[in-house]
Amino acid sequence: MGLLNYHFDWSVLWRAPYGQMMIQGIFTTVHLSLIAWGLALVLGILIGVLRTQPWLPGRIFGAAYVQIFRNTPFLVHLFFWYYAAPLILPESGQQWLYDTVPNYAYWAGVAGLGMYTASRVAEQFRSGFSSIPADQYRAAYASGLRTFQVYRWVIIPYGFRLILPTITTEFLTCFKNSALTMTIGVMEITHTAYYIDSFTWHGLETTTAASLVYLTIAWTVIAVMGQVEKRVYIPGQIRKEG
Amino acid sequence: MDVDVIVRNAPFIFGGLYLTAQLAVFAIGGGLVLGILLGAARLSRQPWLYYPVSAYVHFFRGLPLLLVIFWLYFLIPVITGRSLNEFAAAVIAFIVYEAAYFSEIVRAGIQSVSKGQRMAGLSSGLTGVQTLRHVILPQALRTMVPSLVTHSVVIFQDTSLAYVIGLREFLRRVNLVDAREARSLELYLFAGLVYFILCSAGTFTGKRLERKNRERKV
Amino acid sequence: MRVKKRLALGVILFLTATVFVCSAVAEPILEKIERTGVVTMAFREGSVPFGYMNQKGEWIGFGLDLGYEIHQALEQKFGKEIELVKKPMNPKTRIPLVVNGTVDIGIGSTTITLEREKVIDFSLPYFLTGTRLLVPKDSPIKDFSDLAEKRVGMGSGSTANIKGLDRAIAQGLIKPECQKMLFEEHNKGFLALQQGKIHAYFTDASILAGMKAKAEKPDDWEIAGRYLTYEPYGLLLPENQGEWRDFINAALVQIIKSGKFMEIYDKWFGPDGEVPLEMGDEYKALLKALSFPD
Structure with missing residues (x-):
């Protein structure tokens, strides 16, 4: 063996039925990560707010959430959602779940990835919120806004702009972590590359293609977000280099 | 709930922690060493050093770790014609991948040391590398400790990915027992708990180191 | 711009370096x-x-x-x-x-x-065996034609099995077609069958017999259907x-x-x-x- 004896056959990337599978795999990776990301943002902001607001039980809940998720591997969460979580339901409930959600693995993946990423997003928001000068809070309260309004109109938009670079990194982590959903059978691009390999033994080609997909998307996101950061950065803040 | 399934299989499952620990030690140790080299190289003014290393870091930061493990285990042997056992493949994958992340932490740490320190080192007759080794790095490493510990905990969790190439580490063993005994709820809650305890211990140590650092600085 | 170009060059160099690792000739x-x-x-x-x-x-x-x-x-x-x-x-x-x-x-x-x-x-x-189905006892699935619109599990690397089933679908044996669910190992497929995630598991009879024998209650499971394909190992x-x-x-x-x-x-x-x-x-x-x- 060796590369010299390896017969490249790049046509596995487009010839039927594999071409269709590759495209579908790319789409699955993209929409799975995007839906999970949406979930992560909403939950993450919520928990970030919980951790910085004055109500104690809320703060405790937020801290516990972050601690639990940060100290357990993502794979365990994925397995939990796929294998274990449905067992909490009674048997008829489980049956109903599998019948109404035919693609259960996909949604287990979304739930696992979203909730896991949320803990990381929450930490970013918390540090963002707490780096906002206290004067901002006071000024907002003084102008007659209530707590919800203070967060909605002042703190969250402000915090968002502060932590945009790290949020981009978290998105990329979420996007890359989506590959792990293959362990519960989701046909995203890594799994597809691997699956086609078991029929054709041209995993070298399919995995190269999958790698390029990840790199292209990651680098595009970094480039675009770099532009966005320039636009929304808050005057007077020290800008992060490179 | 049937806790018995855990008791019954405890020796088998906990046996996997040894492999998990081995993987983590190699990955963190090797990743850190390579990461320091890469981090220093990224601050180098030499273009032949800066550009390839930057490319390396961007390359690995754009890929999922899982894919890198596949590359090493399944595809590098196809390319080189030589096989790689799964432990070596996993360890190398962890090292090359995590080094890219460590290098970013190291770079930020080095940048946090004031420029005056470097100049002082150079003007006292040390070479650039000596200044880095004896003046900058010792100070930088101290400020990096919290991030390094945090990332080490992440790597400890990442070792569970070795599961995909058949290494019987902790999580894979839990998975194998589950497939036989069908006690998913108990087993995965238990797995989560074990990781939680171990990682919390790591995080806690990191926090203490951080506090000690701060006291020393004051 | 120059920086980006050089960065790109770096990436290319790095990739080629990885690809052109020496190749060795296998020893008998x-x-x-x-x-x-x-x-x-x-x-x-x-x-x-x-x-x-x-x-x-x-x-x-x-x-x-x-x-x-x-x-x-x-x-x-x-x-x-x-x-x-x-x-x-x-x-x-x-x-x-x-x-x-x-x-x-x-x-x-x-x-x-x-x-x-x-x-x-x-x-x-x-070794010689053939493909059949494992189903819960009292399942309405008695043969392959009963699989219509059901969720059927199989090993994701069991390409011979997958192709066999695809052929059966193409020939109109299972109409409307069933949903294929892939598992990396047969034991995970059986776990899914126990949990009700799938209605039937499809693979070689020899393996199905093993799944049934090792189940907590073997009598709860049935191997159904005639051989869809022959499988010489x-x-x-x-x-x-x-x-x-x-x-x-x-x-x-x-x-x-x-x-x-x-x-x-x-x-x-x-x-x-x-x-x-x-x-x-x-x-x-x-x-x-x-x-x-x-």
Whole structure:
């Protein structure tokens, strides 16, 4: 063996039925990560707010959430959602779940990835919120806004702009972590590359293609977000280099 | 709930922690060493050093770790014609991948040391590398400790990915027992708990180191 | 802009450097075994009774016993002790492991297919079975035609099975078609079947018998349907290793002729074995045909 004896056959990337599978795999990776990301943002902001607001039980809940998720591997969460979580339901409930959600693995993946990423997003928001000068809070309260309004109109938009670079990194982590959903059978691009390999033994080609997909998307996101950061950065803040 | 399934299989499952620990030690140790080299190289003014290393870091930061493990285990042997056992493949994958992340932490740490320190080192007759080794790095490493510990905990969790190439580490063993005994709820809650305890211990140590650092600085 | 260009150049250089690692020529396996004193065999980990972990965490099975016989034949041939290294394989990893040269031989429950023959070699067929379905007792699924619109599990690397089912769908046997769910190992598929995630699991009858036998309550499960396809198993061997293959085939014939093979078969599939599975007439004839004279 060796590369010299390896017969490249790049046509596995487009010839039927594999071409269709590759495209579908790319789409699955993209929409799975995007839906999970949406979930992560909403939950993450919520928990970030919980951790910085004055109500104690809320703060405790937020801290516990972050601690639990940060100290357990993502794979365990994925397995939990796929294998274990449905067992909490009674048997008829489980049956109903599998019948109404035919693609259960996909949604287990979304739930696992979203909730896991949320803990990381929450930490970013918390540090963002707490780096906002206290004067901002006071000024907002003084102008007659209530707590919800203070967060909605002042703190969250402000915090968002502060932590945009790290949020981009978290998105990329979420996007890359989506590959792990293959362990519960989701046909995203890594799994597809691997699956086609078991029929054709041209995993070298399919995995190269999958790698390029990840790199292209990651680098595009970094480039675009770099532009966005320039636009929304808050005057007077020290800008992060490179 | 049937806790018995855990008791019954405890020796088998906990046996996997040894492999998990081995993987983590190699990955963190090797990743850190390579990461320091890469981090220093990224601050180098030499273009032949800066550009390839930057490319390396961007390359690995754009890929999922899982894919890198596949590359090493399944595809590098196809390319080189030589096989790689799964432990070596996993360890190398962890090292090359995590080094890219460590290098970013190291770079930020080095940048946090004031420029005056470097100049002082150079003007006292040390070479650039000596200044880095004896003046900058010792100070930088101290400020990096919290991030390094945090990332080490992440790597400890990442070792569970070795599961995909058949290494019987902790999580894979839990998975194998589950497939036989069908006690998913108990087993995965238990797995989560074990990781939680171990990682919390790591995080806690990191926090203490951080506090000690701060006291020393004051 | 210049920075980006250089960065791109760096990436390209880095990639080419990784690709052009030197390539080595494979050494004949028999010579390698004699030189190093080590033979590497891959076995299944979650396929009862071909290779699996028992309650005590021991790795046992029909395939492992067969492997031990081959190991013995090797020690006899070289007249010295040979170390046996065991590696796990699953339906997805088994072909790459052999192609890469990570293992010298793979012993599992792998169907000989012409497509697989393109990248690896097979030994003589030593096992014969066919594909059926595992369903819960009292399931409305009695045969393949009942699978319409149901969720059916199968091994994601069991390409022979997958193609067999695809053919059945294409021929209109299952209408409207069923939903295929893939699992990396059969034991995970059975877990999904127990949890109700799938309605039926589809694979070789020999493996289904193992799943049923090892279930908490074997009587709760039923093997349904007639053989959809025939599945002759072979040992997985690397390509272009003629001497190694000759050795394995000769060892296999000797094991069959000496009666050792039936002994192992009975241990695992006999009436009092781990997974009772009656040996069909076709299979008996196959073994007779394999009893080549010396």
